[in-house]
Amino acid sequence: MEPIIVHEGNTAVLPRVNVDTDQIIPKQFLKRVERTGFGQFLFFDWRFLADGTPDPSFELNKPEAEEASVLLADHNFGCGSSREHAPWALQDYGFRVIIAPSFADIFYNNCFKNGILTIRLPEKQVYELMDNGKEEYYKLKVDLEHQTIQDSKGFEAGFEIDPYWKEMLLKGWDEISLTLQYADHIDAYEKQRGI
């Protein structure tokens, strides 16, 4: 996986609460057996009109969201189904960082496992960023190492992150190889329980 140390990118604003994974990647696209290529289906039902053309009223289709890699989202983002196709689609579309006041648990973890940095900030700060993000080419700089977020206008905030996930993202590690280093612990556990 590609490590994240400092990420700087354009923002997209999605001021909707309780955005569920069914919206992030509608179920008709879950039948693929590959892991890549889901970006084209991201937010499909919101993004496209019935005739297949982009819906200009949808937030990600607005000019200010062009080439965004930082998503500013609202409360309980990623709720619903545990489908990992949701982070695959967000990543394949180009997002590396998602900032919201709260996330659904499974989605939050799934993002880390796929190299997306999810950041919880207080509602007030997120709404401030969302306001700023209404202008075109509003950029944020996210420094994972120092756990800070900055823009060019003087916004600066720190954020919390589990040290485990931080290290995984900084190094771009794959979790299975990490765990397999502890194979003797697993052997010993199985033996002790006789299973």
Added chain:
Amino acid sequence: MQPKTIIEKIWDTHAVMSEKGKPNLMFIDLHMVHEVTSPQAFEGLRLAGRKVRRPDLTFATMDHNVPTQNRMSITDSIAKKQMETLANNCEEFGIDIADLNSPNNGIVHIIGPQMGLTQPGKTIVCGDSHTSTHGAFGALAFGIGTSEVEHVLATQTIWQSKPKTMEVRVNGRLNPGATAKDIILSIIAKHGVDFGTGHVLEFTGEAIRGLTMEERMTICNMSIEAGAKAGLISPDQVTIDYLKGREKVPDGEAFEKLAQEWRDTASDEGAVYDAVVEMDSEEIEPMVTWGTNPSQGIGIHKQIPDPANAESDHDRRAIQQSLDYMDLKPGMKMTEVEIQHVFIGSCTNSRISDLRAAAKIAEGRKVADGVRALVVPGSQAVKMQAESEGLDKVFLEAGFEWRESGCSMCLSMNPDFVPEGERCASTSNRNFEGRQGKGARTHLVSPAMAAAAAVAGRFVDIRDLKKPSLQ
């Protein structure tokens, strides 16, 4: 000894490694696999040249994509490929599978309990958020993503931060007409779609103790709709009686020993939780959701809320967003809302007792004109049981469609869906936008309420059904 909750007990006996301040490495006793969230995981194993560590603790089924009519001739070529991919993967990696020909085939969360794979004290995972269903047995069961599926296949473990514990106490006895579905919809309506975030819920209290295993599964199934990591119920005699004699449960002395272990897993008297929420059964009425998340539900006689009265800006927006999608107005009563579709099925409510409850309402009545009503049993075994009781005939005579088992219109990945702009009374667990089809409007209800809506063509209170006008 310090009294412990069942959650802590299971946690402590399954931690392979626990370093302070880091996620623990947890051993997984049962890994259930289905066709939709597994292909990329097996692909990952193959690419890395890895094996499945414990095929004997892994069990697969096909459910999400399965057609409920002519299930053997699948016309959707991508769905077919996904099912074939699962069958091939299971063969290659030595995993038992309940494929479409197997009498054990059915929705993953229905067949685990039915076969006795699901047992108290186990850690259970599956690449599906409703894995919390298995918590009804006092197992710590939660949904995982595909990367985690791959991780569990390769290592039989998973990294997890210790969750917080929350007691959800349901006091008193249920009102007539109120069911397990109404309990969980009421709890979520009262406390919101994210009150459980970061927690494992343990449901306790008189109302919960009085439930059958099938009803307990309905409750735990929807814990995830409260944002919880998992939901469970401490095992008791009801649990033990349910499991006795099931295919994967040992008998004789081995069973007695196991049953004692199960009893010991239950939360100790006086155990302390990180949080407690309560609900009084008296408050619980037959529920219907009006919005696009499961917390947007009300008692059948209540009025649809007005966004103007919302407590916060965030709630106001959420309510307005939902009303727009659902094409409903504040102040309307649910009994005024007409439906065009009914779905009785899904891992929330497709067990035999659910079908019996629906059949009781359907018997001697007719599905209203202009309503399409599907009954989709949760597994082939449930279907056979229902047919042996003649429930299929009751449904067919009343004008319901009687289908083969599968997830069906719970998420409409198979050919069953609700057309755009139409309304469905559904016994499933999610009323999200587009869940049952693009633009489809879903209202969550109990099986009896769904059957009643089918015959009335609109939502009705099952307690009023005896009134002649509805017969």
